[in-house]
Amino acid sequence: MLYNQRGVLIGMTHVMLPFMVLTLVAAMARVPERLVPAARTLGAGPFRAFALVFLPATMPGVLAGMMMTFVYSLGFFVVPAVLGGAQQTTVVMILRDLTLGLGRWGIGSALSITVIVICVIGAAIYVPLARIGEVERQ
Secondary structure, X not given: OOOOHHHHHHHHHHHHHHXXXXXXXXXXXXXXXXXXXXXXXXXXXHXXXXXXXXXXXXXXXXXXXXXXXXXXXXXXXXXXXXXXXXXXXXXXXXXXXXXXXXXXXXXXXXXXXXXXXXHHHHHHHHHHHHOHHHHHHO
16 A cells, blocks of 8 residues: 555545545534425435435535545645655645755746646635525525
């Protein structure tokens, strides 16, 4: 499991899974307990009740967890460096090598601005999907 992509993937999942799980648990706890049994009473099967009632109610939490783990994984350094070694690199490791190792500050700053723009675009997509304005009004 050392020095390969599978080990890095398992290590990063191990570290980031609690962030996603805690966000999902909080979103699921806000769903009224009677919604799914009401859908089942009205004739929906278990999968249909989950897909049409429970999942849309928890979707803001799913999106929040995905966004949080995505942004957190962009800055991941220690786990890929330890488990992946020199063969498996992340954006942060490339930035460190460009700036501190090679002294290429211009290309390093351009890459870091690209990472920031990706995060801003992700947030711009996340806000309308999660309907944060509606949550604030309630």
